[in-house]
Amino acid sequence: MTVTVLLFASYADAVGRSEIELDVTSGATVKDVIERVRQMADAQRLPAAPMVAVNEQYASRDRELRHGDEVALIPPVAGG
Amino acid sequence: MHSAIVDRPIDPSKLLERVAARGNGAAVLFLGTVRDVNAGRGVSGIEYTAYRSMAERELHRIVEEAALLADSNDIAVEHRLGELAIGECSVAVAAAHPHRARAFEAARYVIEELKQRVPIWKREQYDDGTREWVPATTSENERTIELVDAGEKQ
Numbered sequence: 074m075t076v077t078v079l080l081f082a083s084y085a086d087a088v089g090r091s092e093i094e095l096d097v098t099s100g101a102t103v104k105d106v107i108e109r110v111r112q113m114a115d116a117q118r119l120p121a122a123p124m125v126a127v128n129e130q131y132a133s134r135d136r137e138l139r140h141g142d143e144v145a146l147i148p149p150v151a152g153g
Numbered sequence: 154m155h156s157a158i159v160d161r162p163i164d165p166s167k168l169l170e171r172v173a174a175r176g177n178g179a180a181v182l183f184l185g186t187v188r189d190v191n192a193g194r195g196v197s198g199i200e201y202t203a204y205r206s207m208a209e210r211e212l213h214r215i216v217e218e219a220a221l222l223a224d225s226n227d228i229a230v231e232h233r234l235g236e237l238a239i240g241e242c243s244v245a246v247a248a249a250h251p252h253r254a255r256a257f258e259a260a261r262y263v264i265e266e267l268k269q270r271v272p273i274w275k276r277e278q279y280d281d282g283t284r285e286w287v288p289a290t291t292s293e294n295e296r297t298i299e300l301v302d303a304g305e306k307q
């Protein structure tokens with residue numbers, strides 16, 4: 074199945090992209106996706122446990138993904 | 154209630170108009186503005202970016218929570234994105250209520266939650282020509298657990 078990974082701000086810089094389509098096995102979790110993305114990145118700049126949102130809601134690393142999910146890796150927010 | 158992520162200058166007087174009602178005896182307006190120094194470095198401007206669709210949803214949720222907390226629907230917030238110069242307004246919150254305590258409470262709730270939850274980032278441009286993403290000022294890990302719990306209940 075396929076999920077879309079969104080990257081922002083410093084995380085987008087670390088990976089050099091802001092959006093990635095990833096093929097993952099059925100039953101894959103948020104954690105699996107983070108590990109895949111970290112392999113593409115300058116790993117020190119992308120933490121092992123970033124905040125994550127699935128389909129625009131904050132989610133845990135154990136969250137099981139479904140085909141078509143949008144997984145966003147959220148750097149420390151700094152609005153205001 | 155009103156919440157928006159905008160690409161244009163924020164007009165604070167419009168936000169005050171949105172929360173005005175004949176029964177309100179108090180209106181609070183908070184403005185966040187770009188300042189010229191951060192952590193001892195001279196700042197010449199800030200670029201704001203967002204996970205826009207989620208930021209809109211999260212901002213809307215915060216306003217709904219503030220309305221329950223302060224027992225008032227007269228709450229409005231806008232956050233601006235893009236390149237801002239020193240002194241420009243990046244965020245504005247207006248809250249009104251028959252009495253001042255609840256108006257202050259609502260405005261305070263919205264800005265504090267916004268700073269912790271809404272996926273917006275800023276990159277500071279420094280006087281020396283360099284620029285950097287600004288890290289969060291809050292303890293990230295503690296807050297993450299709360300947000301995940303809240304997100305998964307929905």
